[in-house]
Amino acid sequence: MTVLKDIIIDLGQLKRASKEFDIEHWFDSIFDQLDLEYQAQHRVLEGRPDCLIGDVIIDYKYDITEKEIENWVKTKGSQYINEYFSTRSKYPTLLIVISEEFIFYYNKDLILQNKREITKKAIISLVESLLGPKIIDSEQFAILFGVNSPMYILAYSRLDRHFIERKGDETVCFQQWKKHFSLAYHDEDVGKELFLRHSYLSMLLKLILYKEFMEPNEYARDSFKELENYFELLGISLFHYDFFRWVINVQDLCDDFFGKLKLIEFEATDIFRAIYQEMIIAGVRHRLGEYYTPESLCRKMVEKEYKLGMRVLDSSCGSGTFLIETLKKIDDNFTFSHDPPQEWFDAVNNVFGFDINPIAILTSKANMLLYLKTHQEWI
Incomplete structure (x- = not known):
């Protein structure tokens, strides 16, 4: 199977499109090379959208103004979404309209979530988000769910709308979060956008931990409480300073x-490293002087300096990259055909992380728990 990095994305050919069919053919050729399962128009809904991939409806347009696209979405796009619901008893995740210049993302309520200029990065983000189940690493996870992904665009809009419309626990959480973050951030930086980004990441972390450790078939409203209780029984305080509990609403x-x-399996590594870095707005990060040590450098430092039994403290742990590399180094000293010796427990219990950022603490804990899941019976 061809992978995305091996595909030559010839944007010039797309820019030279002279009719709608050229745009559709260009994307179909990429989908075909990637063995991406999609349904072409003659096999989809009676309204005949151009393409259906999973629960995403795609339609191609050529030489059309944004106003004309807006009118099309309100009429034909609405028909596609309603018919999808009537045949499947659920709404599509997104309606995507692609022209020779832009990609338009609409949610099920036909609200424009984002408009992205056609670039190689935009194409990669689109296609990666449509790929099927697979084992993914940190970079791929950020492509699928990071700030430039269709999934993030959809989620941010829904979180924002909910936050604006509700004034209960959402407001309390925001004020608590703002008070805490004002200790380190400038007041102008501690705003709704950063809060919603952190809330989004918190939701992802909790859902992944729930999936991995509870192994449920579906999500329920009390799922996060069930997860919290599970880890509390193990002596792990997972949601301390949880300013993002409102997302369960x-x-x-x-x-x-x-x-x-x-549908996704995760590599046993610092899976949240890339997406965590995206969640801090670049300007804010630069003003604070935050710097994220590359994974390769963390690995080299641990390889060179760590000796089994050392006490390790990362006082600005971020997503936990140093901590994960230390755990890997500890595991390299043992075989696990049977229960690990006390020396392994002592070494793991001597690994500590600290950060002033609560979302960093949650991210580090989630990363370490996912890594240690292979030793779940000993946690």
């Missing part, structure tokens, strides 16, 4: 994302 969003995440 957006249950349909959690349902949708759990359905996506349960």
